[in-house]
């Protein structure tokens with residue numbers, strides 16, 4: 001078996017897959033997509049012209065999109081931690097939470113962060129305001145959904161938590177989770193204490209100075 005992951009440790013979507021790999025100690029080779037590594041970027045673009053990371057190459061076959069990569073790992077490289085429940089209805093709940101984290105936490109978080117990288121005259125104030133409003137709405141919804149739960153979908157740690165960890169980690173930096181949403185804050189803290197997540201966060205620590213909004217001195 002040969003797994004090669006084109007990724008960068010500071011990228012939220014890459015962390016989603018790294019967490020899944022670390023959960024099961026799945027061996028892989030990291031092909032780092034550093035901004036100054038033209039060779040890796042060219043190879044990545046050849047494999048995946050859309051150029052989004054992470055991209056997994058499994059015995060020569062590309063697998064793209066973080067959720068699909070995690071699903072692929074559960075099918076082709078399963079480990080002791082089952083990242084999707086065997087019961088199809090329970091698995092649907094996990095996939096639903098995964099979509100919520102990607103679409104309504106990651107996407108607005110990326111909008112806020114991406115806007116901060118733009119030149120001032122290219123910024124999108126309305127788009128950022130909408131992103132902040134969406135994050136508040138999602139935090140509120142999540143606060144209710146997470147009540148009484150240890151992990152996002154109510155069962156074991158899984159795909160939804162692989163998505164939730166980097167999403168809430170960076171979203172709280174970009175648009176703080178209000179203390180009123182105690183369940184979301186407690187869930188984020190539980191995620192950060194999970195060894196696979198701690199490892200992903202620690203490996204990304206050297207890149208914090210590059211966070212466009214200024215990384216807070218915590219976490």
Ligand SMILES: N[C@@H](CCC(=O)N[C@@H](CS)C(=O)NCC(=O)O)C(=O)O
Pocket residue numbers: 011012013014051052053054064065066067
């Ligand atoms: N829908 C994609 C999103 C991946 C994504 O947005 N990756 C970012 C890094 S977190 C990226 O590749 N950014 C570089 C770029 O857009 O060129 C997934 O789920 O994998």
